Amino acid sequence: MPLSTPSQHNPSLYQMLVEGVRDAVYLHDVEGRILEVNPAATDQTGYSRDELLQMLIHTLNPYRDAKAFKSMLDEMLEQGLSHKTIYSTHRQANGREIPIEVNLNRLDHGSEILFVAAIRDISEHERLKLSVEHKVRFNQLLLDISSRLVNLDPERIDGAIDDVLADIGQFFSVDRSYVFSIDWDNDSITNTHEWTGKDVPPAIHRLQNVAFSDFPWLKKLMERLQVAHAPDVSELPEEARKDREEYQQQKIRSLIIVPIIRDGRAVGMFGLDAVRQKGHWDKDIRDNLRLLAQLLSSAMDAARLGRELTHMAYHDALTQLPNRKLLHDRFALAAERARRNGHKVAVLLLDIDDFKLVNDTLTHSSGDKLLCVIAERLKKMIRGSDTVARLGGDEFVMVCELKSGEDAAALAERTIESISAPVMIERQRIIIHASIGISLMPDDQAGCDKMLRNADIAMYEAKAAGKNRFAFYDASMGESVRVLIEMRYDLQQAIDNDQLIVHYQPLCCAQTDRLSGFEALVRWQHPIKGLMMPAAFLPVAERSDLICRLDRWVMQQACTDAKELCGDNAEMRIGINLSTRDLYDRYVVDRFVETARAFGPSIDRRIQLEITESMLMQDVHTAIDHLNLFKKFLPRVSIAIDDFGSGYSSLNYLRRLPIDTLKIDRAFTADLLDDRRSAKAIIRSIMDLARNLGLKVIAEGVETQEQYRLFKSLGCDQIQGYYIGKPQPLSQAMKSVPPWLEV
Template identity: 35%
Template sequence: MNVLGCIVYKHNPWLVIVAVLICGAGSWVTARLVRRAFATRGMQRAGWQFLAATTAAVAIWCTHFVAMLGYEPGVPVTFDAVLTIVSLLIALAGSFLGLFVACSGFTRAAPMLGGALVGLAISLMHYTGMTAYRVEGIVTWNRLYLVTSIVLSVGFSALAFDQASRKPGAASTGGSVTGARSQVGLVAALLAIAIATLHFTGMCAFEIVPLAIDTHASNPAALQALALAVAGMAFIIAGAGLVSYLLDDSVRAESVEHLRTMALSDMLTGLPNRAGFNERLDAEITRTAAHGGKLALIGIDLNRFKDINDLRGHHAGDEVLKILALRFKSLVREDEFVARVGGDEFVALRRFARRESLDDFLNRLETALFRPIRYDDWEVISGASMGVAIYPDDATTKTVLINNADLAMYRAKADLTRSVCFYEPKMDEMARARRSLAADLRDALSRGQLSVHYQVQTSIASGEICGYEALLRWEHPRHGFISPGVFIPLAEENGLILAIGAWVLREACSRAVTWQPPCKVAVNLSAVQFAHADLPSLVAEVLEQTGLPPSRLELELTESTIFADRERSLETLQRIKALGVSLALDDFGTGYSSLDTLRSFPFDKIKLDQSFVSEAESSRQATAIIRAVLALGKSLGIPVLAEGIETQDQLDLLAGEGCDEVQGFLLGRPVPLAQLVASGKLKLSGAPMALAPSVTVATG
């Protein structure tokens, strides 16, 4: 009798269908779990091996047991309980051993060897279970079917595990998600074939010669009920394995999505980061190109964030960023996007068809950026500079669009009258020129091409020279003299101002120590230099190195320099005063001009800005301001020096109002020290201290 005949004529067809369902479902769940075991390591692999082995053993044993219960030999049937349980344990042990070997990786053939062990376990389980099958008759075995059943089971199991160990890309089904699912289906089919061929071929090898017939010895209905109960348990166990797989798959998907979100988000603010911005920008450019319209890229750079970090600490800077991020999140609407791409740098995107919608977005951003930020007991207005570039008007590629937005943002940063600038083609040429000039300035400092000129400061009452202001000059090899109004802001932007400021201080002090008569030298301080350098230590070091008496050095700074952090500024100024150095408040009247500043800070001189002097003859308001400042100085006991004196009438006016000192072209232009000596206004008592011919400039 062939296998098909054995199935049809000797088995209850309904229980055969149930056995096939168990075999198919169990094999499919086992295939997924085995695939997961191959894909993991460590304790996770051990867990998946346990689930896969349990599901495989249950599928194997239940398929066999239900099919055995459906077998109709025509004689009374009983089962040996011990051997039946032993057969289940064999299935479990064989499946565990086979999976362990298959996943061990000790040889390339390990998956096939493990599969072969599972096939042997299927065979041993089946024939142990057949031994537990007790019938009233003589049992004989067809060796050909028996050997064939074992060979089929071992072969198909080995193929199934070998296929399960392969990555989707290595399989014939391809590397896509569909390919991976097809591969799982192939593994499940091979496992099902291994189980089914073993059982039904093995049953064809099983032949019974009845000895007696006792129709009451067995109860077919009870056996069928037992078969259905076993089938139910099999489906429950297989279902539990499938649910565990699906839950893990769901958790993995959630973890992957969470990791992706983390990878695309800024940890401090919760806004998208640079990677998230790049992904969104690519998508927005593609969408705009496909559907029309325009896309605005807005580069945002905070104006005073570095000062906040330096003066209040990085924790304060972090709080400012968090507050701004919350504002951005509350203002963005559909088709709008804001990300943090650097320390104090943000970017925004806005798709628009009408310019009015872009202007509305810019206004909302500007409001969020310029609204005061209160943290603990202090309040700050950071402000920002914004540069806008529009796709496809200003650029047709991502890289160029970003570069153009940066250029517009730098233009806004340089223009104090505007917080938002739109890209213009001429900005490319200007940016190249500024980068070239910044490189030349770095070279000029390192090669000793900078120089210091000196402008006389005169007492009105005595007409005597009371000091000289040291003014930095740069003669470019190709472009001639560059205005300090051009290269000083450039030096501040590029961090060169610290090295330049230190060099000017040393140069001025080393020259002044030789002057006769020994008058004062005034040196300007940059706001950046005041905020970032340990100024008192630098001043003390320079005075010690050059030998200049502290009383002959005067440091000039503007009120805006100290306004950022009054407490720290007061401490710095007091340390400088303790050295014996004088302090002058420069450009008075153009900044905050707070009376509290003069009351709180130890200034030795007030310098009246030249803009008031130049308008004094034509503007009654300017004259009134001059009188008020002079009266304030006298009431506080602080001398006042007026800058920008260019005519005799201006000098007479200031003399009549009681000004203490004056400075300007009428009295002397800034000139090199050698020219002052040649004119006889200064004499040198000796050679100045030798200075290094070059200065090392930090690139950070």
């Protein structure tokens, strides 16, 4: 006998069941037979009411059989439970499965035990839940990627980007993730980094310097800084036909590509490909990918900067040729290669004959262009496995693997001929010549530095023999040249190996007897000859670019020591001598500004640059230009004319020079006691001139108390000399100040 239903026994109950309930409601018995449903149940499942009334409720759940369902109901009855909440799955008439929440209530209907199941579709809830979980996981991925890409050494950045692409590819369940760089000038793109999933072949080796015009749809979107999104590559529009063919050739079914933006322009692309099945990326995911692109952009910037810094460290800034550092590495490779092949390594050191005379007739930019022309000509003289480097100034080196000395001689002849060919620069026809010194290994059996030194000696011999020629190194070459060259290379090693030290000589304020500063004076702690004074090595440095390196080293050391020497005294300054080569070097201001700024914004008030009067008179107009640039970029730096009074012709230019101080030539100080009247008159004239121009005066070479008192009586501002203190290393500089001087 069939069971009666509440709709038959209590129509009002059935009415409540039917009306106003959005959840699907099922009335079923302990066997699971469905006795009644509301309209929402038919909407939810896609089955008609009649179909549902012929079914057992557990058959709507594809994962639960009759036995498991009966066991669940028996458990409720045994425990006396009237309510139970279950999370399960329903299969709709179309076969689609939906997540559901079941609120199951026991209903005692007379002698019958029935159950009312209110079933809610929680698909949207689950979607939101998954969305939240996805966002949490994505934010964690962002944090992880950010931490991995920050503060990396340049050489590790590329590997880190590869690892990040792997994480991104796996997170989004794609088959390929990648980064491209864009070269708009050459209309090309290059696949720089790539990750591929299992059984997906890499494409990076095929996508180097590819014409961007082969992807017109993608190129247009990158120009507009828009995302390229193709859920189905086969459905790309006709305007993207060329792109579609390229993608289908790579078996890509779906893709999304995001621009990597710097300074308002796409400099690269970050993309995901789906190969095995189609992918879809909604707006939230597209926004997420933009965030990832920003992170990758920062990492790529760091990698680019690292590569540029590495390039700068190993290449000459003007010609982009290898510098001395890289030359050593290349020499080692060439020596090993020559050893294996039974060949020789030839080092050809080339110096332009009378380059200073030629350069003086040119503008700054023309001189640079000439050096670049020379560099290009030298590059054409060698093979790809050989090296041409610039050592500085007008010195170039070629390192070549050759079979014999005859081959080296032939190369030198061709090089001299090439250099001698006329060149037009800014409508000016220029002809230059070169002298070359050659050193051969294994004949000379030496390392790179020794080979360069020998080639240098040979080059000087070539110049002495008439220039515009070459000479092979021979152990019998002139002793004076050998000593000069060896001193130069020893000084090079001294700069590289921290053999130089700075001694500081104190200055005092003549009117207050207070310590007012120091002058930085370089010394060379030679490993064999002991402490060497500047007179022994500065002339050698000034004949080469070493003087510029020396000046910069002293500048860096003085800035480093300034805090300890000057403390919080705003009036204290460290005097630093500028060489003639540096004063007239077009890049001197850039170098000094870069060095000074590395020590903070207040360092310029600690510095006094000192230039001798004779240096100024070599090219006073250029000197004025360069000193004005110093004042422009380091406005609080003080500039002093050293040894003033030895060249009166410079007085006409004092008003135009951006100077602050005159340092009276020590010769007048020495004469002050022997020929007091004339020396005193000259010193008084210099001081009157300085006061009229608003300049300070420093007296140098003061060695006695009497000299000190005379300068003090004349109103001199500062005094320097052995009476105040001898030059001492940093550790002794403050200790050696005389006790009567207030610190």
